[in-house]
Amino acid sequence: MMFGNKPATSLTQVSPTQVTAVSPSGNGAVGVTVTTPGGTSNPVSFFYVGAPFKSSLSTSSGPLAGGNTITLNGTxxxxxxxxxxxxxxxxxxVISDSTISIVxxxxxxxxxxxxxVTTAGGANNGLSYTYVDAPTIxxxxxTSGPASGGTAVTITGTNLDTTDSVTFGGTxxxxxxxxxxxxxxxxxxxTAGAADVVVTNPAGSDTSVGAFTYVAAPGI
Known part of the structure; x- marks a missing residue:
């Protein structure tokens, strides 16, 4: 049995109508032929699938619990x-040869x-994804400052290095x-009074209720 101009690396006759073979290395489309004492068959097309190439992830981080859907682009x-x-x-x-979607x-x-990524052509890595825990405050x-804003506040907690946003009273x-x-x-x-402070990252958010108090400027 030949794959293009290369012989199969292993050939086993299963029955008068069936043989099994291990394909040699190759690329692209080749014709597969079988030769017996009676002659050589017409070629049947066989296509070598190359290893995948990954170029990017739509999102490079997400919650430790998983469940979010991302896309991977490549060839x-x-x-x-x-x-x-x-x-x-x-x-x-599989969306196309260049895009797949994954939960x-x-x-x-x-x-x-x-x-x-594993395909019929092999496996390929090279990209990284970061699992993130939800933050805590x-x-x-x-814990207080003028209603006009501008107070520098230090927030301590856990899992704060992947923070996406911080809000005071929703702002x-x-x-x-x-x-x-x-x-x-x-x-x-x-606005004068207690304001909730919320810290958010790709895994979720944590709210410290009424943690910062806005103080109104004194009247004259």
């Missing part, structure tokens, strides 16, 4: 059968994991990530 993805996020594996939905499985622990300092505040346990934020203008 050679039409025969994708599985996508692994570290040790966790999911079955993708991210739950992770074992927060942190980055390699992403591996422990304390604020100071977004500019912030800087110091480390996983500390944020620095500047209060936006607000």
């Amino acid at each position: 050679g993805l039409s025969t994708a059968t599985s996508v692994s996020f570290g040790a966790a594996t999911a079955v993708p939905t 991210v499985p739950a992770g074992a622990a927060a942190g980055p994991v390699p992403v591996t 422990g304390s604020l300092a100071p 977004p505040a500019p912030f800087s990530v110091i480390n996983a346990t500390t944020l620095s934020a500047v209060t936006p203008p607000g």
